[in-house]
């Protein structure tokens with residue numbers, strides 16, 4: 001993929017080139033995320049590992065912030081990538097968009113270096129401005145927050161102006177409206193209050209309304225675009241599904257936010273609201289799952305009926321990741337989310353390793369998968385390939401990463417249940433119970449297995465990067 005800087009054959013599409021630039025940074029940050037996760041996982045087993053040099057709190061913070069940032073990069077990359085195809089119009093203001101990319105990337109680099117080398121501040125106002133904010137997942141310090149808003153405004157203007165000037169498809173209409181909500185929500189996590197309940201109240205507006213509303217709708221638009229491109233699905237059908245998904249996702253996901261308002265000091269009516277609406281959240285995820293498989297089966301069936309023997313899929317690895325997304329979104333968010341979403345259950349599972357199990361499978365299943373798929377779509381375009389088949393490395397990448405994350409999830413689920421039984425049910429959620437539960441063999445072995453599965457994930461990641469770097473030029477040579 002790095003070499004595609006030279007081999008981009010987008011016929012002069014600067015918009016797509018800019019998309020690829022975002023993909024490149026995304027994959028580097030994904031690697032950084034995994035390294036941090038491995039450090040944090042080792043610290044569960046050997047608490048003295050890097051003690052006072054690079055503490056668990058720091059490794060964990062960089063792990064999950066890198067996660068959010070790489071996904072946002074890949075989302076911006078995907079949007080630029082599909083923009084000119086969907087609107088049939090070259091992106092407007094892309095020169096400024098490129099400048100925005102460099103400003104953002106320089107800022108992200110500084111922020112990450114500060115996280116790693118400065119780590120913690122004095123706890124004064126200056127720490128919030130210069131080091132980090134202490135808000136899980138979105139720790140960027142104030143100065144960077146403001147910079148992010150400026151760059152996102154440029155990005156949004158690129159998308160909106162191009163949309164207004166070009167073809168206005170259903171996919172792009174959803175994209176433009178949804179991006180406004182997605183970007184606007186970021187602001188809810190920016191203002192400062194020293195009341196922790198109020199802080200958490202607004203913080204969930206960003207985290208929950210991102211991952212269970214706007215990001216999911218974003219995935220809907222990506223899947224719609226990808227199905228048209230990869231298997232030739234009919235636009236009318238894909239867009240009809242998309243509108244239904246939008247309705248169901250927002251219908252359940254917005255008030256579903258109540259499942260985070262059970263125990264933080266918010267009024268008790270959130271128990272009922274949160275339980276009801278969040279319990280409905282898996283429904284659109286089932287729809288998204290059915291949609292992908294339905295369209296795939298339908299297009300292959302039509303081809304077979306015409307007597308064609310060839311596969312309808314024009315990009316093997318991208319389609320494999322998108323089908324993995326259909327399963328992973330439903331499993332990680334839908335099933336693992338539903339498990340602990342009722343207050344009757346959540347009172348026991350809240351904040352245990354069960355939550356971490358759900359966090360891993362959902363972020364991976366719902367987002368990492370489809371964003372990696374979009375990177376493969378980008379490479380196919382960059383090399384001007386009509387067909388791109390999975391290589392041995394593509395297969396090793398997807399199998400090892402998926403197996404690794406699934407393995408981590410199962411290990412964490414076991415650790416979480418042990419905590420529920422011992423720490424919560426038996427020992428009554430006491431401070432000492434918290435430590436007793438973490439020393440029992442079920443927990444310790446589960447953490448060991450998580451680390452082993454983390455290494456498997458990491459090996460898969462190396463195959464993935466290797467594949468992204470080579471698959472395009474190899475396929476191009478084979479075609480010539």
Ligand code: HEM
Nearest residue numbers: 211259278281333337338340341350351355359362363366
């Ligand atoms: C792709 C979508 C989703 C993602 C990425 C996601 C991710 C996460 C993450 C990372 C957390 C932990 C937050 C923290 O640090 O405190 C969390 C918590 C939670 N999620 Fe999800 N989630 C998704 C969808 C869902 C769905 C659909 C449901 C319910 C059906 C759900 C139910 C919950 C609940 C109840 C909690 C609170 C856990 C606790 O009390 O400790 N999630 N989610």
Ligand code: HEM
Nearest residue numbers: 034037038040041060355356359360363364368454457458
């Ligand atoms: C090399 C593989 C990985 C390892 C070893 C690893 C390890 C860890 C560790 C040790 C934590 C801290 C958990 C805690 O506070 O109890 C964590 C948190 C988290 N990781 Fe990973 N991770 C890996 C890959 C991933 C991937 C691929 C994703 C998603 C795409 C991910 C998403 C998360 C999330 C969302 C959290 C916060 C969970 C929560 O607080 O509920 N990690 N990870």
Ligand SMILES: [Fe+2]
Nearest residue numbers: 208212257259
């Ligand atoms: Fe939520």
